[in-house]
Amino acid sequence: MLRKFTTVGMYGLAVLWLFPLLWAVWTSFRPRELATSWSLSADFTLDNFAKVWDSAPFDQYYINTFLIVTGILVAQIITATLAAYAFAKLQFWGKDVLFVLFLVQLMVPADILIFPNYNVLRDLSLLDTKIGIMLPYFASAFGVFLLRQTFKTIPHELEEAARMEGCSWFQILWRVYVPLAKPTYIAFGLVSVSYHWNNFMWPLIITNSVENRPLTVGLAIFAQSFETGAQWAEVSAATVMVIFPLLLAFLVFQRQFINSFIHSGVK
Amino acid sequence: MGELRAKWKVNMYAWLLLLPSLIFLLLFTFYPVIQTFILSFHQADLGSPEPFFNGIDNYKQMVEDEVFWKVLTNNIWFAIGTVPTSVALALGMALFANKALRGKSFIRTAYFYPTVVPMIAVANIWLFIYTPEYGALSHVMEWFGKGDMNWLGDQKNVMWAMIFMVIWKEAGYFMIFYLAGLQNISQELYESASMEGASSWTVFRRITFPLLMPTTMFVSIIAFTNSFKLVDHLVIMTKGGPDNASNLLLYYIYETAFSFWDQGMASALTIVMVVLLLLVAAFQFFAMDKKIHYN
Numbered sequence: 001m002l003r004k005f006t007t008v009g010m011y012g013l014a015v016l017w018l019f020p021l022l023w024a025v026w027t028s029f030r031p032r033e034l035a036t037s038w039s040l041s042a043d044f045t046l047d048n049f050a051k052v053w054d055s056a057p058f059d060q061y062y063i064n065t066f067l068i069v070t071g072i073l074v075a076q077i078i079t080a081t082l083a084a085y086a087f088a089k090l091q092f093w094g095k096d097v098l099f100v101l102f103l104v105q106l107m108v109p110a111d112i113l114i115f116p117n118y119n120v121l122r123d124l125s126l127l128d129t130k131i132g133i134m135l136p137y138f139a140s141a142f143g144v145f146l147l148r149q150t151f152k153t154i155p156h157e158l159e160e161a162a163r164m165e166g167c168s169w170f171q172i173l174w175r176v177y178v179p180l181a182k183p184t185y186i187a188f189g190l191v192s193v194s195y196h197w198n199n200f201m202w203p204l205i206i207t208n209s210v211e212n213r214p215l216t217v218g219l220a221i222f223a224q225s226f227e228t229g230a231q232w233a234e235v236s237a238a239t240v241m242v243i244f245p246l247l248l249a250f251l252v253f254q255r256q257f258i259n260s261f262i263h264s265g266v267k
Numbered sequence: 268m269g270e271l272r273a274k275w276k277v278n279m280y281a282w283l284l285l286l287p288s289l290i291f292l293l294l295f296t297f298y299p300v301i302q303t304f305i306l307s308f309h310q311a312d313l314g315s316p317e318p319f320f321n322g323i324d325n326y327k328q329m330v331e332d333e334v335f336w337k338v339l340t341n342n343i344w345f346a347i348g349t350v351p352t353s354v355a356l357a358l359g360m361a362l363f364a365n366k367a368l369r370g371k372s373f374i375r376t377a378y379f380y381p382t383v384v385p386m387i388a389v390a391n392i393w394l395f396i397y398t399p400e401y402g403a404l405s406h407v408m409e410w411f412g413k414g415d416m417n418w419l420g421d422q423k424n425v426m427w428a429m430i431f432m433v434i435w436k437e438a439g440y441f442m443i444f445y446l447a448g449l450q451n452i453s454q455e456l457y458e459s460a461s462m463e464g465a466s467s468w469t470v471f472r473r474i475t476f477p478l479l480m481p482t483t484m485f486v487s488i489i490a491f492t493n494s495f496k497l498v499d500h501l502v503i504m505t506k507g508g509p510d511n512a513s514n515l516l517l518y519y520i521y522e523t524a525f526s527f528w529d530q531g532m533a534s535a536l537t538i539v540m541v542v543l544l545l546l547v548a549a550f551q552f553f554a555m556d557k558k559i560h561y562n
Contacts, residue, residue: 010363011370014377017435021380023403024392083288092281098289105296107548108541111496112517115524115533116299119306139291169280198385200499201517205525216387220503223391232395239391246383254376257383258443 021243028236048237052222055234057210058241061218068133068203068214069196075138076192077185083139084147085173089159105141111201118205128208137196143188150184151177190257197246215242300541307534318531325535335536337511338519341426345515346494348430349437354486356438358479361445362471375446379439386436390503393432394419397504419505422512429504429513433497441486448482449475488551492544516540 029044052058086092087099110117117136118127126132154177162172178185200216207213213221219242223235250257307325311318329335360378367374381389396403397418405415418428452475460470498518501507507514507522520540524533 006363007367010359010367010374013360014374017377017381017439019403020389020392020396020435021384023396027395079288079291082284086281086284090277090281090284092278095281098285101292101297102288103548104545105292107492108296108300108544109492109496110295112540112544113296113299113303113537114517115520115530115537116303117295118524119302119530120295120299135291136295139288139295141292144288194383198383198387200385200387200502201521204502205521216385216499219385219391220387223387223503232401235391236395239388243384243388246385247380250380250383251376254372258375258379258446 021247024236024243025240027232028240030233032231032233048233049241052234052238052241056218056222056238058215058218058238060210061213061215064130064212065197065214065216068130069193071130071134072137072196073189073192075134076140076143077188079139080143080147080188081173081178083144084151085177087144088148088151089156102141102144105139106145110136111199114201114205117202121206127206128212130212132206133203133212133214136202140192143192146184146188147181150181154180186256187259194246300538303534303537306531307538309531309534311530311534312532313528321531325531329532329535329539334511334514334519338507338514338516341512341514342495342516344426345430345433346491348426349433349494350487350490352430353434353438354441354483354490356434357441357486358445358483360438360442361449362475364442365446365449375442378442381436382440384436386497386499387503389432389436390500393428393500394504397428419513420509422509425505425509425513429500432500433494437490437493441490444482444486445479448479452478484551484554488547491547495540495544 028048029046031043031045031047034041034043083102087095113136121127121132121135124132126135158176158180159172162176167175198216199214200220203212203214204217204220207217219238222238226235306318308320308322309318310321310324364371364374364378395401399405399415399417399420402418404418408415416424418424456474456478457470460474465473495516498515498521501513501515501518505513507518516536517540520533520536523529523536
């Protein structure tokens, strides 16, 4: 009895959880006059999307977000691979201290240092640039720990064998470690991309022009340009447009996506 | 002699590998924190073109600032409201999604998808849900014959509205960690428990829950840190209002720095935030076996 009750409750919860998304999608296809009413009619339109596309430079925002997310990911993978190898396989002076320094970044993430980092960017004259949005995230302690974990499990004999064959250290890293850590790279890549795709506060503060604004900031500006409630259909359409790419990617790669998240936090 | 040289070489090599990460770490974590610490002892606002040293005036002013205490209390309530509920819900979701006979992947997807939706988009959608008269919640309350409520415009309701939304956003993410934790519990334990005829409640209390303890600790810490990091929605939904009823520490820093342009005060507030998060980190360090996640 109780079991049945919880089962129904948990399925109900799933429906409740889906509701906001379904509602936003529904509203985004409704004609403007009907957006706020709950009538069930067969009136659907693409006008809202067309209007959004015309009235704000969302194409530019897409490109910006794409460039920012890609730039951060590439830089993070390079810096994290090098650092992770050092932490996983080498004994050197100051290792423990450096490890703690990296730990601190996990505890005090760049997200809360918005004001201090604004000053740093101002001093570097990098305000309102895409590179400015990216720079604070180029080093990722999270990525370093994740890769270090994986590199540690790779037996030393493989490296020895490669060295015997005359591989340089770079070749060893590139031919032995990187391919064997592929699942971790995928996991980290997904986490990093979804994180930076969603990032808002930091780009909001330092960007100031259409050329550099990412989707999230563009969406916020678009939504705030209306009086509350007046343009639900259009704001919903814009919201759906911003959500859509990541959500689609998630639905297609659902299994991998969830497994990668599982991978990323706990080993 | 040769050994010493080899050692020196390895050192050199390791530091070179760490250098790229270290540069960005120093430039965007350590240097700014130190700089901010220094600035927090200066008067640096619109009225003072050149910052000048004013001792602990900013901190004194902060302690006397009612809004500061308000946002700090708000943030603590926000944490109390979101952390235990979303963690408990996540555990329930994971237990169910792990066992569900039908629609396993549908269930997981439904619970998890809010994680990949940007907070700004979430805020737009939930703003429409909470809008009086036209919003989804108003429609539902109408069905039940209850009066309308102003969720975001009322000081008493706004925090609850935020807390519920954040639980919706986060619970599915935490579920994933529990799903991972559940994979690590050996099936034999459950088999021997069922041989002894233990009830499912006993199994949960004696096996599942204790063995998931590390996950619970880990997830609680993330949830707690998140409750100080998540402020994007305030920009869209309330701007911290009404009368600071939904304002949070990070948003207050944002306002102080970029609306009031009081840089000295923004620095002092940032330092408070950093100290707070480091205290939590220290707690984490001592309270749980650090080997669980970092080794």
